[in-house]
Amino acid sequence: MLKENRNSLRVASFYPLVSATLKGISQVMLIENAVTGLIILIAIMISSVSIGIIALLSAFIATLIGRLGGVDKAIVNQGLLGYNSVLAGMALALNLEGGQRWLLALAGATIATLFTAAMMHLMQKSKIPVLTFPYIILTWFLLLAAYRLGMIQLSPNLIPQDLSHWKLHPEGTLNLFHGLVNGIGQVYFQDKIWSGILILIGVFWASWKFGLYAVIGTAVGWLTAYGFGAEVSLLNFGLYGYNAVLTILAVATVFEAKSRFAPFSGIIAAMISIPVTASVDTWLLPYGLPALTMPFVLCTWLFLAARKVIPRL
Amino acid sequence: MLKENRNSLRVASFYPLVSATLKGISQVMLIENAVTGLIILIAIMISSVSIGIIALLSAFIATLIGRLGGVDKAIVNQGLLGYNSVLAGMALALNLEGGQRWLLALAGATIATLFTAAMMHLMQKSKIPVLTFPYIILTWFLLLAAYRLGMIQLSPNLIPQDLSHWKLHPEGTLNLFHGLVNGIGQVYFQDKIWSGILILIGVFWASWKFGLYAVIGTAVGWLTAYGFGAEVSLLNFGLYGYNAVLTILAVATVFEAKSRFAPFSGIIAAMISIPVTASVDTWLLPYGLPALTMPFVLCTWLFLAARKVIPRL
Amino acid sequence: MLKENRNSLRVASFYPLVSATLKGISQVMLIENAVTGLIILIAIMISSVSIGIIALLSAFIATLIGRLGGVDKAIVNQGLLGYNSVLAGMALALNLEGGQRWLLALAGATIATLFTAAMMHLMQKSKIPVLTFPYIILTWFLLLAAYRLGMIQLSPNLIPQDLSHWKLHPEGTLNLFHGLVNGIGQVYFQDKIWSGILILIGVFWASWKFGLYAVIGTAVGWLTAYGFGAEVSLLNFGLYGYNAVLTILAVATVFEAKSRFAPFSGIIAAMISIPVTASVDTWLLPYGLPALTMPFVLCTWLFLAARKVIPRL
Numbered sequence: 001m002l003k004e005n006r007n008s009l010r011v012a013s014f015y016p017l018v019s020a021t022l023k024g025i026s027q028v029m030l031i032e033n034a035v036t037g038l039i040i041l042i043a044i045m046i047s048s049v050s051i052g053i054i055a056l057l058s059a060f061i062a063t064l065i066g067r068l069g070g071v072d073k074a075i076v077n078q079g080l081l082g083y084n085s086v087l088a089g090m091a092l093a094l095n096l097e098g099g100q101r102w103l104l105a106l107a108g109a110t111i112a113t114l115f116t117a118a119m120m121h122l123m124q125k126s127k128i129p130v131l132t133f134p135y136i137i138l139t140w141f142l143l144l145a146a147y148r149l150g151m152i153q154l155s156p157n158l159i160p161q162d163l164s165h166w167k168l169h170p171e172g173t174l175n176l177f178h179g180l181v182n183g184i185g186q187v188y189f190q191d192k193i194w195s196g197i198l199i200l201i202g203v204f205w206a207s208w209k210f211g212l213y214a215v216i217g218t219a220v221g222w223l224t225a226y227g228f229g230a231e232v233s234l235l236n237f238g239l240y241g242y243n244a245v246l247t248i249l250a251v252a253t254v255f256e257a258k259s260r261f262a263p264f265s266g267i268i269a270a271m272i273s274i275p276v277t278a279s280v281d282t283w284l285l286p287y288g289l290p291a292l293t294m295p296f297v298l299c300t301w302l303f304l305a306a307r308k309v310i311p312r313l
Numbered sequence: 314m315l316k317e318n319r320n321s322l323r324v325a326s327f328y329p330l331v332s333a334t335l336k337g338i339s340q341v342m343l344i345e346n347a348v349t350g351l352i353i354l355i356a357i358m359i360s361s362v363s364i365g366i367i368a369l370l371s372a373f374i375a376t377l378i379g380r381l382g383g384v385d386k387a388i389v390n391q392g393l394l395g396y397n398s399v400l401a402g403m404a405l406a407l408n409l410e411g412g413q414r415w416l417l418a419l420a421g422a423t424i425a426t427l428f429t430a431a432m433m434h435l436m437q438k439s440k441i442p443v444l445t446f447p448y449i450i451l452t453w454f455l456l457l458a459a460y461r462l463g464m465i466q467l468s469p470n471l472i473p474q475d476l477s478h479w480k481l482h483p484e485g486t487l488n489l490f491h492g493l494v495n496g497i498g499q500v501y502f503q504d505k506i507w508s509g510i511l512i513l514i515g516v517f518w519a520s521w522k523f524g525l526y527a528v529i530g531t532a533v534g535w536l537t538a539y540g541f542g543a544e545v546s547l548l549n550f551g552l553y554g555y556n557a558v559l560t561i562l563a564v565a566t567v568f569e570a571k572s573r574f575a576p577f578s579g580i581i582a583a584m585i586s587i588p589v590t591a592s593v594d595t596w597l598l599p600y601g602l603p604a605l606t607m608p609f610v611l612c613t614w615l616f617l618a619a620r621k622v623i624p625r626l
Numbered sequence: 627m628l629k630e631n632r633n634s635l636r637v638a639s640f641y642p643l644v645s646a647t648l649k650g651i652s653q654v655m656l657i658e659n660a661v662t663g664l665i666i667l668i669a670i671m672i673s674s675v676s677i678g679i680i681a682l683l684s685a686f687i688a689t690l691i692g693r694l695g696g697v698d699k700a701i702v703n704q705g706l707l708g709y710n711s712v713l714a715g716m717a718l719a720l721n722l723e724g725g726q727r728w729l730l731a732l733a734g735a736t737i738a739t740l741f742t743a744a745m746m747h748l749m750q751k752s753k754i755p756v757l758t759f760p761y762i763i764l765t766w767f768l769l770l771a772a773y774r775l776g777m778i779q780l781s782p783n784l785i786p787q788d789l790s791h792w793k794l795h796p797e798g799t800l801n802l803f804h805g806l807v808n809g810i811g812q813v814y815f816q817d818k819i820w821s822g823i824l825i826l827i828g829v830f831w832a833s834w835k836f837g838l839y840a841v842i843g844t845a846v847g848w849l850t851a852y853g854f855g856a857e858v859s860l861l862n863f864g865l866y867g868y869n870a871v872l873t874i875l876a877v878a879t880v881f882e883a884k885s886r887f888a889p890f891s892g893i894i895a896a897m898i899s900i901p902v903t904a905s906v907d908t909w910l911l912p913y914g915l916p917a918l919t920m921p922f923v924l925c926t927w928l929f930l931a932a933r934k935v936i937p938r939l
Contacts, residue, residue, distance in 0.1 A: 069936035111898060111928075114939070118931035122752055126435055141905040147789065148904035150796050150855025160789040163460065163473040163599060170463050229463025272424060278461035279454040286599055286789060286912055302424075305431030310382035313427070439748055476773065476786040476912060483776050542776025585737060591774035592767040599912055615737075618744035623695035626740070 016077055017063055024059035024082020028132075029187060029199075029214075030246070030254045031206045032078050039202035043195045044090075044188055051093055051189075054102065058082070058089030058109035065113045081116055084135040088112035090189055091139045091292065096146070097153040104142070104152065112138050128304050129255060132293045140289050160288035172232030176222070183218030183241020187293075191237055213252055217245035217270050224274040243277050244270040246296040251303045265303060265313050273299045329390055330376055337372035337395020341445070342500060342512075342527075343559070343567045344519045345391050352515035356508045357403075357501055364406055364502075367415065371395075371402030371422035378426045394429055397448035401425035403502055404452045404605065409459070410466040417455070417465065425451050441617050442568060445606045453602050473601035485545030489535070496531030496554020500606075504550055522566060530554070530561035530583050537587040556590050556608040557583040563613040572625050578616060586612045642703055643689055650685035650708020654758070655813060655825075655840075656872070656880045657832045658704050665828035669821045670716075670814055677719055677815075680728065684708075684715030684735035691739045707742055710761040714738035716815055717765045717918065722772070723779040730768070730778065738764050754930050755881060758919045766915050786914035798858030802848070809844030809867020813919075817863055839878055843871035843896050850900040869903050870896040872922040877929045885938050891929060899925045 022037030029036070037059075045052035062085040066076035075081055089109035093101055115134035123130055146152035178193065184203075185196030204211030221244025225235055234240055251257065252266025259265070276295040284291060307313045335350030342349070350372075358365035375398035379389035388394055402422035406414055428447035436443055459465035491506065497516075498509030517524030534557025538548055547553055564570065565579025572578070589608040597604060620626045648663030655662070663685075671678035688711035692702035701707055715735035719727055741760035749756055772778035804819065810829075811822030830837030847870025851861055860866055877883065878892025885891070902921040910917060933939045 065936065068938065070938045071936050075935075114928060114932040114936070117935035118928050121931045121934040122754070125438055125751055128435070142901060144908040145854075145901040145904035147792055147908045147911075148794065148856065149851075149901065150794060152854065152901070160792075162475065162788065162790060163601070164475060166460055166473075168461065168463060225462075228465065230461065275455060275458040275462065275465070278458035282457040282460045283600070285460075287909070288789070302427060302431050305434045306427040308434040309388075309430035310378065310384050310427070312381065312383045438751060441748070475788065476914070477788060479773055479786075481774065481776060538775075541771075541778065543774065588768060588771040588775065588778070591771035595770040595773045596913070598773075615740060615744050618747045619740040621747040622701075622743035623691065623697050623740070625694065625696045 017060075017067070020063045020066075020077050020079055021056065021059040021082065023077070023079025024062055025055060025079070025086050026202070026206065027079040027083035028086055029203055029210075030249050031203065031210060033206040036202040036206040037079070039205060040188060040199050043185075043190065043198035043202065046198065047190055047192050047195050050102075051090055054089045054093045054105050054109075055086050055188075057106060058085040058112075061085060061106065061109050062113040062116075065110065069117075071117065075120075081113055084116045084130075084132060084138075085109035085112040087132060087135040087293075088138050091135070092142060094189055095139075095143055095155045095158060095290070097155055100151060101153070108138060108142055126305070127308070128301055131250070131297045131300060133297050136292045136294050136297065139292060140284075140287075143289060144287060158288040158290070161285050163282065163285050166285060168231065170229055170231050172236070174226075174232055175236045179222050179235045179238055179241065180215075180218045182236070182238025183221055184214055184238070184245055186238040186242035187245060196238075209253060210249060213248050213266070214245050216267070217241070217248035220244055220248065220267055220270045221274060224271045225277075228274055228278070230274070230278065240274055240277055243273045243291075243293060243295040243299070246293060247273045247299045250296070250300040255300070255304050256307060259307070259312050261312055265307075269299050269303045272302075330373075330380070333376045333379075333390050333392055334369065334372040334395065336390070336392025337375055338368060338392070338399050339515070339519065340392040340396035341399055342516055342523075343562050344516065344523060346519040349515040349519040350392070352518060353501060353512050356498075356503065356511035356515065359511065360503055360505050360508050363415075364403055367402045367406045367418050367422075368399050368501075370419060371398040371425075374398060374419065374422050375426040375429075378423065382430075384430065388433075394426055397429045397443075397445060397451075398422035398425040400445060400448040400606075401451050404448070405455060407502055408452075408456055408468045408471060408603070410468055413464060414466070421451060421455055439618070440621070441614055444563070444610045444613060446610050449605045449607050449610065452605060453597075453600075456602060457600060471601040471603070474598050476595065476598050479598060481544065483542055483544050485549070487539075487545055488549045492535050492548045492551055492554065493528075493531045495549070495551025496534055497527055497551070497558055499551040499555035500558060509551075523562060526561050526565055526579070527558050529580070530558035533557055533561065533580055533583045534587060537584045538590075541587055541591070543587070543591065552604075553587055553590055556586045556604075556606060556612070559606060559609040560586045560612045563609070564616045568613070568617050569620060572620070574625055578620075578626050582612050582616045585615075643686075643693070646689045646692070646703050646705055647682065647685040647708065649703070649705025650688055651681060651705070651712050652828070652832065653705040653709035654712055655829055655832075655836075656875050657829065657836060659832040662828040662832040663705070665831060666814060666825050669811075669816065669824035669828065672824065673816055673818050673821050676728075677716055680715045680719045680731050680735075681712050681814075683732060684711040684738075687711060687732065687735050688739040688742075691736065695743075697743065701746075707739055710742045710756075710758060710764075711735035711738040713758060713761040713919070714764050717761070718768060720815055721765070721769055721781045721784060721916070723781055726777060727779070734764060734768055752931070753934070754927055757876070757923045757926060759923050762918045762920050762923065765918060766910075766913075769915060770913060784914040784916070787911050789908065789911050792911060794857065796855055796857050798862070800852075800858055801862045805848050805861045805864055805867065806841075806844045808862070808864025809847055810840055810864070810871055812864040812868035813871060822864075835879060836875060839874050839892070840871050842893070843867070843874035846870055846874065846893055846896045847900060850897045851903075854900055854904070856900070856904065866900055866903055869899045869917075869919060869921040869925070872919060873899045873925045876922070876926040881926070881930050882933060885933070887938055891933075891939050895925050895929045898928075 022034040026037035059082040062082035093105040119130040146154040181196035218241040221241040225240035248266040248270040251269040280291040335347040339350035372395040375395035406418040432443040459467040494509035534554040538553035561579040561583040564582040593604040648660040652663035685708040688708035719731040745756040772780040807822035844867040847867040851866035874892040874896040877895040906917040
C-alpha cells in the first residue's frame, strides 16, 4: 500500500508535468488543451520525428525551469512558459545545419523560457500579452550570430539580399487548397497537407469556435494576400496565412473579446496582418531572416492595446 | 418648431464633429484650434486639392472611429485621435503611385487611428505623449510592404541605397528664405512658399507665442544644419527645419514647460533634432524611406522624460 | 575664522562634486567607489591623456547638470548620472576624426546625461536598471549622423559592409593573456596590457568579490567565444570579453542577486552574451557601427527581468 501510495504520488507529480508540457505545444495556437497538444505533436512527427522530439523536449525544458525556478504554478501549468520555447527549438533546428544544431535548438529553448519570463514582467503593467515576441527576437538573434561564429552553421536557404536589387516575382500557379491548409500548418512550420489537417483537427478538438476561426483566418489571409498581389509561391506555402490565423484567433476570441464587434475586428486584424507580413519580410531582406510570427504579434498588440481606448473594437 | 428643434439638434451633433476634424488637422502642429485647422487645410489645398481632401477625410475617419468606438469624448473633441491619421493619409497619398493609393491612404488613416489609441494606452503610465510616433511607424511599414505586394506601387522617389556606396553631396546654392518658410510648410509636406506662409498664419492665429516659436524653430534648425555642413538641397527644401519647429514647440511651451529654462531647453532640443534627423536619414538609407517626424518624436521624448528627473530642464 | 569657514564650506561643496565625478567613472564597472574611479582614470591616461581628460570632463558635466538641474542628490552623488556620459564622451572622441571631435564628444556627454535621466524615468516602473543603454543609442546615432553632416568626420575604421558579401575570417594566432586582460580593459575601450591590469586593480580595490567576478567573466567570455569559433582577432582584442565581464558582475552580484543560484546565473548570462555580441555585430554590419555594450545591456535586462518571474534564478 505504501508502495502504491508512492506510485500514485509519483504519478500525481508526473501528470501535471506532462500536461503542462503538452499545453506548451498547444499554446502556440493560443489553446490550453493537452490533447490538442498531443495531436499537434503527432502532426509535427508525421513530417519529421526529430523536429517533433525537439518540440517536446523544448516544452519540457520550459516546464522544468518553471517548476525548479519557483514560477507561479498557474502560469507553468497552463503551458504559458512553454510555447515560446517550442517555437524557438523548432525554428532553430529547422534553420541551422550540422549536428550541433540540436544542442543549439535546446539551448535556444532554454533562453526562450527566460525571455518569456522577462517579457511577462516587462509587459505586466500594460496588460497586453507577451505572445510569441520572445521566440521571434531570440531566433533572429541566434540565426544572425552564425555570421560571426564558425560553430553555428546557417541553413543555405537564408540569403541576405540588397533591397536596391530586389525584384518582385509574383508569377506561378496558384494552389488554393494547399495554400489554405498550409496557412494553418505553418503555425508549426508545417507545409505537408496531412500535418496541416491534423493540426486543424487538434484545434477543432479544443473548440469548434477556434477551429472555425482558424479556417476563416486562413481564408481571409489568402484572399487578402491574393488581392494585394502577393507572390504565388508564398501563397501556396501558406506563408501569409499563419499570421492571419493566429491574429484572428487572438483578436476575435481569445483576448478580451467582449465587444460584439470583436469577430469583425478579428477579420480586419487578420487582413492588416498581410501588408504587415510583406513589410516585415522587406525589413529583414538585408539580413536574410524569416518573418516568423512577428506580423501576428504586431497586429494583435495593435488591436488589444487600441481596445483599451476604443472599447467597441 | 419640432422640426426646428431637430435641425438644431442635428447641427449640435454636427458642429463638434467638424470642430474635432479640423482640430485633428491643427494638432499636427500641437495646436487645438479649429480655425487654425481650416487655414492649414486651405494651405494644403493651394498645392493640391486632392491631398487636402485626403487630409480632411483622414481626420474625419479618426473622429468617426472615436465617436462610434466609444472613445473618451475629450480626447476625440481635442483632435488628439486625428492628427496621426491626417499625416498618415497625406504621407501615403504622396509616396504611393496609382489610382488605388487614395484607398490605401484612407485605409492607412484608419489604422493610424487604432495605432494612436494603442500607443495612448501603452504610454499612459509613462506620462509621455504619443506625438506622431504611430503615423511614422505605420507609414514606414505600409511603404515597405510595396516591395512584396504588386498592388501597392511606390513612388520612384524612394530609392533604397547602400550605405557603403553613399557619398555626401553638400554643394548647391542656398536659398535662406525658401529654406525658412519650407521648414514650417514641411510639417504638412508643403514646399510651396504660399502654403508655408499660410500655415504660419494659421499658427499665429492660434497664438502669438506659438507663431514666434515656429519662426525661432525654423531659424535655429536652419542655422544648426548649416553649421553642421548639411546638404544644401535638404536645407532649401526645409527638410531639416520642420522637426526643429515641432521640437521647439513641444519642449519650450506645450508639454509641462514650467521651468523658466524651458525656452532655452526648447532651443537646445531643436538644435539636437538636426543631428538626429541626419542619423535617422542614414538608418533609413538602405530602405529608401523618409525620416518623417521621427527626429521630433525622439528629441521631444528625450526632453520630456528627462524633465521628470531633471526638474529645472 | 569667517574666511576659514567659507573655505571649509567651499571644500565641503567641492569634495562631493569630485567624488560624484570619479564615481561616475567607476560606475561604468557598476562600482560606486571614487578611488576606483581615480585608478581607472589613470589607467585611461596611460594610453591617452586627452581621452582621459574627456572621460573626466564628461563625468564632471553630468555631475554639474545633476546639481544645477535639481536632480535627486543620491543619484548624482552615487555617480549614476555620469557613467553614460563618460562612455559617450570617450566613444565619440575615439570614433570621430578632426579637431571638432573634442567638442562633439563633450556635447555627446551632455546629451547622454539627459538621456540617462529620461531612461531612468521611463524604466522606473519596471524596476530594471538603465545600464549603459542611453550611451549606446546616443553614440550610434551621433556616429551615423556623420554620413549626412560634413562637419562630423567619422573614423575610417568604421566601414559599412553588405551582409550578403560578408565572409568570416577566423584564422590568426591566439594570445590568451592579451585576450583575457583586454577583455577587462575594453570596458573602457583599452587594449593596452597595463591599462587593463590597472583597471582590474581598481576593481579589486573596490571589492575582492568584484575583482574575482571580473576575472571569471573575462575567462568565461573568452572560453565561450573560442568554443563557438569566434574570430581570433576579436578574441585577442578582448572584444568578446568586456560584455561578459559586465554581464557577470551585474547578474551574479550587483542587481538583486539574492538567490543562491545567482553566481551560476551570472556565468550562464556571461556565456549568452557571446552569441548576442556576435549577433549585434551582424545587425550593425551594414552600418559599420561597433556593438559597444549592447550585448551586456540585453543579457542583463533578460536575466534581471526574468528573475522577477523566476525567483530562483
